[in-house]
Amino acid sequence: MFEVFLKEIKELLRDRKTLFFVIALPIIIFPVIMALVAFLASQAALEAEQEVHTYYMVNESLAPKFSEQVFYHKSFKKYEGNEVFNTVEELEQAVKAEKIDVGIVIPADPKANLYAGKTSDWQVVFNDAQSINFIFDRIEKMAMEYADELRAIKLTELGLDEEQQKAILKPIVVSKVDTADKRENIGEKVGAFIPYLLIPLVLMGAIYPAIDLGAGEKERGTLETLLLTPITRTQLVLGKFLTILASSIACSLITVFSMAVWISIASGFAALDVVKNAFSTVTIWDFSLIFALLLPIAVMLSALLLAISIYARTFKEAQNYFAPLQMGVFIPIIISLMPNMELTAKTALIPITNVALAIKEIIKGTVDYSFVSLIFAASAVLAGLLLAFCVKWFNKEEVLFR
Incomplete structure (x- = not known):
């Protein structure tokens, strides 16, 4: 068994493509993905922040101070065309035709409505399907500032000073006292996506060796030669399994190590204080536990991939089988990313989902080690069953020579 393992490892180390996916990709992928996401998000936000929108205001004379605020705002410019729009429907058509970006309808004098005890209902017409835009937020902010001024004038006329006005407008102020620290808050948001990167890389580290050691051997005609050697089929399949597992574990180890290194590097930049605060308390023990949780997944996937590869007739057929598995x-x-999904005694029994939830809890710093033990137990049982199935599968003539 170990002779087969050493033989396959040597051949694996000669394959540059496999080495790239097992070693180079995990080292590169974290900085590339993190940098790309951060760059695209910052660029999109910057473009949206700097974009100037053409506006048209109906009855702007009814709110002169508000109209002036919008006119001088850096993000808005007044419509300079000759067309006149008087209704919401006409503004909708103008926005759809891209003549304007936003229309504002002021139906009545807001000051007169206030004195009459009525609420003014303004309407903002724009396309809200854009991924990032600040149109409504900016207009609403200026409208609220104008509303505050009108309210202050009215309350002053009623004989209320500034403190009394504040008490009337906000008789109760509710403040939030969050028991979660920064690591837990950010870990809840970021930790859920780390398994989304780690687990597929564990799979990727096992795929290419599995295809080569199963379907590849069939296609090259070398499987028959191996079967003639003085070792049992069980020893042969276990040797191949250990090779695939070693590749997957190496990919897991390099991936976790890469994640730890790049997070450490990112934390050193002053501009990334959020990252530093979130991960400053993530210890070597936490990263070691994440790696340990990936091990049973590596065993399960290695056994499953080898069984599929042994069944396939050719390299291409094996790739076709692996596509739906990926x-x-x-x-x-994705199930672990769903709202209110937490690590419990029940979810600890769901393969892969349990590990994804546990990794999130580790990043948050709230992991329950009793559930981690349950995950290891459940994963070990499933991994053992899949390995036993793989051995039995390899001993079937109709599978090896189909």
Whole structure:
């Protein structure tokens, strides 16, 4: 068994493509993905922040101070065309035709309505389907500032000073005292996506060796030669399994190490204080536990991939079988991202989902080690069953020579 393992490892180390996916990709992927996401998000926000929108205001004379605020705002410019729009419907058509970006309808004098005890209902017409825009927020902010001025004038006329006005407008102020620290807050948001990167890389580290050691051997005609050697089929399949597992574990170890290194590097930049505060308390023990949780997944996937590869006739057929499997691995990870999904005694029994939830809890710093033990136990049982199935599968003539 170990002779087969050493033989396959040597051949694996000669394959540059496999080495790239096992070693180079995990080291590169974290900085590339993190940098790309941060860059695209910052660029999109910057473009949206700097964009100037053309506006048209109906009955702007009814709110002169508000109209002046919008006119001088850096993000808005007044419509300079000759068309006149008087209704919401006409403004909708103008926005759809891209003649204007936003229309504002002031139906009545807001000051007169206030004195009459009525609320003014203003309407803002714009396309809210854009991924990032600040149109409504900016207009609403200026409208609220104008409303505050009108209210202050009215309350002053009623004989109320500034303190009394504040008490009337906000008789009760509710403040939030958050028991979660920064690590837990950010870990809840960021920690859920780390398994989305880690687990597929564990799969990727096992795929290419699995294809080569199963379907690849069939296609090259070298499987028959191996079967003639004086070792049992069980020893042969276990040797191949250990090779795939070693590749997957190496990918897991390099991935976690890469994550730890790049997070450490990112934390050193002053501009990334949020990252520093979130991960400053994530210890070597936490990263070691994350790696340990990936091990049973590596065993399960290695056994499953080898069984599929042994069944396939050719390299291409094995790739076709692995495509839906790759998609299937994402489903339990996505389940872990669903709202209110937490690590419990029940979710600790769901393969892959349990590990994804546990990694999130580790990043948050709230992991329950009793559930981690349950995850290891459940994963070990499932991994053992899959390995036993793989051995039995390899001993079937109709599978090896189909």
